Every structure is written in C-alpha cells, then in structure tokens.
Amino acid sequence: MRVLSRRMLSWGLLGTALAVASVLGASRPAGAVEVGQPAPAFKLPSTNGVDISLSEFRGKKWVLLEFYGADFAPV
Secondary structure, X not given: OHHHHXXXXXXXHHHHHHHHHHHHOOOOOOXXXXXXXXXXXXXXXXXOOOEEEHHHHOOOOOOOOOOOOOOOOOO
16 A cells, blocks of 8 residues: 555656646747738648648748647547
C-alpha cells in the first residue's frame, strides 16, 4: 500500500511540474493579427507529417489556413 501511495504522489508531482512548466515556459504572449497585416512566420507539421512553413506560399494569391483538433471529436 505504501508503494502505491508513493507512486501516486510521484505521478501527482510530475503532473504538477509539467503543468507549471507549460504555463511558465511560454516564449511570448500570442497577439492578434489585424486585418491587412501580414501573418507571422511559422512552421507546422502537415497531415502527412512533413513540416510546412508559411513562407513556402509567398507570392501565391490566396492562402487558406485551417486549424482543427487532431482527434476529430465533435464539439
């Protein structure tokens, strides 16, 4: 019983440490982009696992960005 409570305490401490690190580890606050302003540079993985950067689409007339949850769960 003592081993089980130590494991639970360890997992609880690890979860708390990860939560605190994710809150404090933010590099910079996200800001809104106003209409007419250029989008900030970023790179994200595509659905097939290859990284795509916004700069790859420079010079195209229109670029549609669609963000969705990876689990496809109904909202």
